[in-house]
Amino acid sequence: MTESSAAAKTQPVILVVEDEPEERFLAATLLEETGFRVIEAETAEKALAILRERGDEVNVVFSDVRTPGQIGGFELARIIGVTWPRVHVLLTSGDAGDQPSDLRMSATFIPKPWRALDILTLVEQAAGYHTGRDAR
Numbered sequence: 001m002t003e004s005s006a007a008a009k010t011q012p013v014i015l016v017v018e019d020e021p022e023e024r025f026l027a028a029t030l031l032e033e034t035g036f037r038v039i040e041a042e043t044a045e046k047a048l049a050i051l052r053e054r055g056d057e058v059n060v061v062f063s064d065v066r067t068p069g070q071i072g073g074f075e076l077a078r079i080i081g082v083t084w085p086r087v088h089v090l091l092t093s094g095d096a097g098d099q100p101s102d103l104r105m106s107a108t109f110i111p112k113p114w115r116a117l118d119i120l121t122l123v124e125q126a127a128g129y130h131t132g133r134d135a136r
Contacts, residue, residue, distance in 0.1 A: 012127035013037045013054075017047045017063035017076065027062060030116050031123060044071035048079065055084045059127040062119070065093035077107045088126035090119075 014036045018024035028038045039058070041047040044067045051058060061080060065073035077089040094112030108122060124130060 011037045012059040012129045013057045015039045015058050015061045017041045019068050043067050043069040044076040045069050060088045062090045065091050
């Protein structure tokens, strides 16, 4: 195994679930540039399909609360909590009506607009990973 493939195996994998392409691109780019591997999904249903295939690889799911389709972010968090309990969930929303009161213990709610440093810090904590950047 080469050094770069060994590094890729140790980099946490973040599944970003966001239906807005610009926001998904921003989150994915931010995380990739900081040393995470990123998988993207537009819907919670697609995220679940990815988890069924690659759930053993995914460390953190970063999802919008409001996703198109029959499953929203809160329900996605509940399903992940039961099916993949080691996967940490970070949920975000810009809608003041979305309340995190019924989230499972390992899920974290982040209101929009979020700041890049906040997301990086929370993802690092959830993944148990330190990217080595200076967190001033």
